[in-house]
Structure formats: C-alpha cells, structure tokens
Amino acid sequence: MTPVQAIIAKELRTAFVSPIVYVVGAVFLLIYGFLAYLYVVNAGSQAVRLMQLQGAAPQLNLNELVFRPTFYSMAIILMLVLPILTMRVFAEERKLRTFELLMTCPIRMNEVIIGKFLALLFLYLGMLALTGIVPLILATYSSFDWNPVLTGYLGLVLMGALFLATGVLASAMTENQVVAAFLSFGFLLLVWLLGLLGSVLGDTPVGNTIAYLSFIDHYDRLVRGLVDSKDLIYYLSGIVLMLFFAHRVLDSQRWK
Amino acid sequence: MIEVQGVTKRYGDHTAIERVTFSVAKGEVLAFLGPNGAGKTSTMRILACYMPATEGTARVAGFDCFEQPLEVKRRIGYLPENPPLYQELTVTEYLTFVGRIKGMNAGELRSGLARVLERLALGSVRRRLIANLSRGYQQRVGLAQALLNDPPVLILDEPTLGLDPKQIIEIRELIKSLAGSHTVILSTHILPEATAVCQRVVIIHAGRIVAEDTPEQLSSRLRRSEKISVVVKTPPPDLADRFRALPGVLNVFASTETGGFLLECDLGRDLREELARFVVGNGWGLLELKTVSMTLEDVFLLLTQHEEGMEPREDGAEEARQETAPTQEPSST
Ligand SMILES: Nc1ncnc2c1ncn2[C@@H]1O[C@H](COP(=O)(O)OP(=O)(O)OP(=O)(O)O)[C@@H](O)[C@H]1O
Numbered sequence: 374m375t376p377v378q379a380i381i382a383k384e385l386r387t388a389f390v391s392p393i394v395y396v397v398g399a400v401f402l403l404i405y406g407f408l409a410y411l412y413v414v415n416a417g418s419q420a421v422r423l424m425q426l427q428g429a430a431p432q433l434n435l436n437e438l439v440f441r442p443t444f445y446s447m448a449i450i451l452m453l454v455l456p457i458l459t460m461r462v463f464a465e466e467r468k469l470r471t472f473e474l475l476m477t478c479p480i481r482m483n484e485v486i487i488g489k490f491l492a493l494l495f496l497y498l499g500m501l502a503l504t505g506i507v508p509l510i511l512a513t514y515s516s517f518d519w520n521p522v523l524t525g526y527l528g529l530v531l532m533g534a535l536f537l538a539t540g541v542l543a544s545a546m547t548e549n550q551v552v553a554a555f556l557s558f559g560f561l562l563l564v565w566l567l568g569l570l571g572s573v574l575g576d577t578p579v580g581n582t583i584a585y586l587s588f589i590d591h592y593d594r595l596v597r598g599l600v601d602s603k604d605l606i607y608y609l610s611g612i613v614l615m616l617f618f619a620h621r622v623l624d625s626q627r628w629k
Numbered sequence: 630m631i632e633v634q635g636v637t638k639r640y641g642d643h644t645a646i647e648r649v650t651f652s653v654a655k656g657e658v659l660a661f662l663g664p665n666g667a668g669k670t671s672t673m674r675i676l677a678c679y680m681p682a683t684e685g686t687a688r689v690a691g692f693d694c695f696e697q698p699l700e701v702k703r704r705i706g707y708l709p710e711n712p713p714l715y716q717e718l719t720v721t722e723y724l725t726f727v728g729r730i731k732g733m734n735a736g737e738l739r740s741g742l743a744r745v746l747e748r749l750a751l752g753s754v755r756r757r758l759i760a761n762l763s764r765g766y767q768q769r770v771g772l773a774q775a776l777l778n779d780p781p782v783l784i785l786d787e788p789t790l791g792l793d794p795k796q797i798i799e800i801r802e803l804i805k806s807l808a809g810s811h812t813v814i815l816s817t818h819i820l821p822e823a824t825a826v827c828q829r830v831v832i833i834h835a836g837r838i839v840a841e842d843t844p845e846q847l848s849s850r851l852r853r854s855e856k857i858s859v860v861v862k863t864p865p866p867d868l869a870d871r872f873r874a875l876p877g878v879l880n881v882f883a884s885t886e887t888g889g890f891l892l893e894c895d896l897g898r899d900l901r902e903e904l905a906r907f908v909v910g911n912g913w914g915l916l917e918l919k920t921v922s923m924t925l926e927d928v929f930l931l932l933t934q935h936e937e938g939m940e941p942r943e944d945g946a947e948e949a950r951q952e953t954a955p956t957q958e959p960s961s962t
Pocket residue numbers: 640643644645646663664665666667668669670671672710818
C-alpha cells in the first residue's frame with residue numbers, strides 16, 4: 374500500500390467512526406430528496422393544468438421541470454454541506470498534534486494533501502451516487518433526455534470537488550474546525566455572489582471576466598448539457614490551485 | 630550521528646533556543662535535560678524536521694534536516710511531546726497506518742508490529758480504541774509508533790511521561806537496550822532519568838546549553854569545594870566575615886533571618902571540628918553543623934535556577950537553608 378493509499382484508508386476509516394459523515398450524508402440526501410419531490414409534484418400539477426386546457430395528455434419536459442431546478446438547488450446545498458465535511462481534515466490534525474506525526478514521517482506534504490482530498494472526494498461521490506436513485510425512478514415512469522442529466526452530474530462532481538478543495542484549504546488555515554467551515558462557506562458564497570455580479574454587468578469585458586471566475590456559469594452550461602473543455606479546465610485548475618495554496622499554507626505554518 | 634551546529638530558534642521575537650551546539654555519537658544515548666520551557670521540545674522538533682531552525686544547521690545521519698528532510702525522516706523514530714494518536718483508531722489500526730506512511734511493506738509491518746506490541750506490553754490492548762486507553766498506555770502506543778520500523782536514530786521527547794513506576798523502569802531498560810545499536814536522544818526534566826539511562830547529559834536552560842558531560846563527571850566537576858552548613862542561635866552581625874577569616878574557608882553565604890550559614894571550604898579538608906570549637910567557644914549557640922553533599926540534583930538546580938536574578942551559588946545556600954530551616958527558630962536581629 375502506498376502512503377497515499379494509506380492516508381485515504383485512514384481518512385475513510387476515521388470518517389465513518391465520527392458522526393459527521395452520517396449527519397452530513399443524511400441531511401444532504403434528505404434535502405435532495407425533498408427538492409426532487411417538490412419539483413416532481415410541481416411538474417405533475419402543471420401536467421394536470423395543461424391537460425385541463427388542452428384536453429389531451431401533454432408531453433412534459435422533465436429535464437426542464439425537474440432536473441434543471443434540482444441541479445441548481447444542489448449548488449446551494451453543496452455550498453452549505455461540503456464545508457462541514459471538509460472542516461476537520463487538517464484543523465483536527467493540527468489541534469490534536471497528529472499533524473506532527475505526518476510531518477515527521479517520510480511522506481511528502483503533497484501526498485498527504487492528495488490523499489485527504491481523494492478520501493473526501495470518494496465520500497462525496499458516494500453521497501452523489503445515492504442521489505442517482507431519483508433519475509432511475511423517474512426513468513421507469515416517463516422518458517427524458519439522459520444527456521443533460523449526465524452532464525449535470527459531471528458538473529456536480531467537478532463543482533463539488535472544487536468546493537472540497539476549497540474546504541481543504543480553509544481547514545489548513547486554522548486549528549478551529551468551526552472557523553474552517555465558516556471560512557470555506559463564506560468564500561464559496563462570495564464567489565457565488567461574484568457570479569451574480571458578473572451576470573448583472575452583462576456582456577462586458579469586466580462582466581465576462583467576473584462571471585468566468587465564478588463557478589456558477591460553468592456549472593450552468595454543464596447542467597444545460599453543454600460540455601466545453603473551457604469549463605472543465607476551469608474546475609480542474611481551480612482544484613489544483615486550491616490544493617496548491619493548501620500546501621503553501623501548511624508549509625508556511627512550520628516557519629512561524 | 631546527530632550534529633547540531635549553532636542552532637537558534639525564534640518564535641516571533643521570542644528566542645526559544647540560542648546557538649545550541651552539541652553532537653551525539655553513533656550508538657550513544659544522550660539526555661537532554663532542562664526545566665520547563667528550556668527549549669528541549671523546540672530542539673527535538675528541529676531534529677525531527679518538523680520545523681526549520683531560524684539559524685544554524687542540524688544534521689542527522691549525515692543528512693541536513695532542512696535540505697534533505699525526507700532522508701532524515703526515513704532514519705528517525707520520533708516521539709513528540711504529546712503522543713500523536715488518532716483517538717478513533719484501535720492500537721493495531723493506528724500502528725498499521727503509521728507503518729504504511731513510513732513506507733514499510735506488509736512483511737516488515739507484521740514483524741514490526743509483533744515486536745513493538747511485545748516490547749511495550751501492548752498486546753492486551755491492541756484491539757481497543759486509543760481513545761479508551763489510559764494516559765500511560767497512550768504514551769506507550771506513542772513509543773511503539775516511534776520504534777515500529779526500528780530506525781537507527783530515536784528522538785524521544787519525554788518518553789516516560791505519564792507512566793507508572795514499573796513502566797518507567799521497563800521503558801528505561803528498553804532505552805538502555807537500544808544503546809549501541811541505536812542512537813538515542815531523549816529529553817527529560819527528571820534528573821534520575823538522565824543518570825539512569827544515558828551516557829551523556831546535556832543540560833539546557835533558557836535556550837542555552839549550560840553543561841554537557843557524563844553524569845558522574847558533571848557532579849564531580851561542579852563539586853570544587855566541600856560545603857558545610859552551620860546554624861547558629863545568636864550570631865553576631867559580623868559572623869559571616871569572621872567565618873571567612875578562618876583558614877580553609879573559601880566563601881560564606883549567610884542568611885540572617887534564619888541564622889544559617891553555608892561555608893565553602895577547601896576540598897578534602899574537614900573543618901567541622903574547628904568550626905564547632907569556634908562557635909561554641911564564643912558562646913553563640915551551635916544548633917547544627919553538617920557537610921552538604923552536592924548531588925547531581927543540586928548541580929542541576931544550581932545550573933538552571935539562576936534565572937530570578939540570583940547567583941548560582943546563592944542557590945546552593947538557599948538549598949542548604951531550606952534543609953535546616955525546620956530545626957531552628959528565627960533569630961534575626
Ligand atoms: N509554537 C510556539 N510559539 C511561540 N513560542 C513557543 C512555541 N513553542 C515553544 N515556545 C516557547 O519556546 C520556549 C521553549 O519551549 P519548549 O517547548 O522547547 O520547552 P521545553 O524545554 O520542551 O519545555 P517543557 O519541559 O515544558 O516541555 C518556551 O519559552 C515556549 O514558551
């Protein structure tokens with residue numbers, strides 16, 4: 374087993390001992406399920422209304438009525454939920470001094486960071502996989518275009534990974550888990566609002582730049598079924614950048 | 630094996646250690662002795678490559694702790710001051726994790742695990758969560774972690790902290806058995822520990838090395854004179870000077886409020902008889918007269934307690950006075 378695999382195994386092992394994963398997972402799935410249900414019911418009532426108007430059974434667009442709003446809501450839920458998942462990842466190690474063990478074992482800092490990030494990603498992918506029940510159930514009752522659903526999930530994976538990397542950075546900056554959670558949440562909210570500002574400014578050079586920096590526009594395109602390498606590059610480079618900053622922060626703390 | 634050259638460590642503008650220089654030979658066990666806040670942990674953290682020194686160089690097994698930390702880390706076992714334990718893991722899970730990040734393969738891990746569980750008597754608790762272990766057992770798990778891959782250099786920060794007397798003896802035996810095949814540096818503020826297990830003692834105080842020698846040499850080197858404690862019931866105000874005028878007396882420390890005096894006399898000359906005659910003959914009332922032997926403990930206190938604006942020797946007097954204080958009433962003038 375390589376050191377990175379050892380870190381991943383240990384992270385997953387400790388994650389399932391603590392209640393955080395269960396609470397976060399349960400809350401996440403509950404909200405997701407509730408939202409999906411809400412949008413499905415909404416779609417149903419629209420269908421009834423249309424039927425009364427037209428007299429015939431209408432062809433409902435589930436992609437537009439259910440999946441797209443669910444995906445958009447998910448962005449906000451993830452912003453709330455993922456910082457809780459990531460807050461302990463370095464803050465706890467530093468608080469309990471186990472960080473001293475990691476730093477004095479023949480393992481590189483980037484191996485520690487990558488191992489921890491991958492462990493978080495696996496947890497998140499697990500949570501996401503459970504939400505796959507919703508499209509599978511809907512597929513048995515009606516038909517819809519799978520394409521934007523799959524690209525939407527790709528968007529969720531990428532954006533969630535970026536949130537996780539941001540959380541890793543925040544957790545590296547402090548020994549206090551609450552501060553770490555709040556830091557990453559605050560930062561993500563700010564970047565999200567930046568995206569809104571970008572769309573308010575419209576199609577100007579400044580507006581476009583600001584909009585590019587935010588994760589929302591890139592996610593939006595994926596949810597609508599458009600896979601553009603530009604958006605993939607945005608997420609991947611964002612993840613690498615956050616983890617790189619985490620490395621720098623952890624390194625610089627030893628100099629204090 | 631370990632070379633520390635002019636190492637200084639500053640936290641902000643607080644200097645924790647200043648120009649510390651010492652070395653440990655291969656196979657040697659060295660004690661780093663000092664009171665709280667002396668800079669022991671800081672020095673060990675630098676040696677273990679946890680943090681870089683502000684100035685100076687530290688080398689372990691020929692590798693610079695700053696330039697080639699990975700090479701150093703491969704060769705050391707480090708027990709930090711607070712044992713770095715994951716409370717949510719069992720002892721075996723924890724040690725397995727440590728072995729893996731130390732790059733041990735499955736076979737090495739199995740034999741290493743069996744060895745440390747046996748040597749640190751952890752077999753009975755190996756399936757228990759670390760969180761539920763007592764402090765002493767947790768300390769032993771910390772030690773097991775450091776010894777797991779049998780590294781040639783061991784850096785142990787207060788290895789016997791929190792152990793019961795029986796365990797302390799066993800751990801000391803363990804460390805002694807490492808001598809020769811392993812290079813060990815351990816920190817402690819308990820003097821008997823240093824004398825019990827180490828071939829050499831470095832005494833550090835307020836970030837500076839104040840003495841470095843074998844335990845025996847240290848105590849004899851500092852015992853340059855015989856010391857005699859005298860307690861007099863009604864001393865005249867100039868008694869200290871009168872004592873000083875006696876042949877063979879080198880120095881006198883007086884404490885007027887207790888009537889106690891500490892006399893430094895020529896080495897190898899017993900002045901007790903003359904002193905007794907002198908005091909009794911003058912009718913001052915001799916309450917007590919005895920030689921004060923300096924244990925290594927006294928040497929240590931002497932070396933490390935001159936912080937509060939005291940001269941080191943006055944501390945000796947202080948010590949002697951405390952010893953005799955209960956036997957006599959105050960007779961200050
Ligand atoms: N992270 C830190 N930031 C600021 N000052 C520190 C830090 N760590 C240690 N110090 C200071 O450096 C000095 C030396 O501390 P160190 O922990 O090395 O002492 P020590 O000899 O290990 O003491 P003890 O016997 O109590 O463990 C102390 O004055 C301490 O307050």
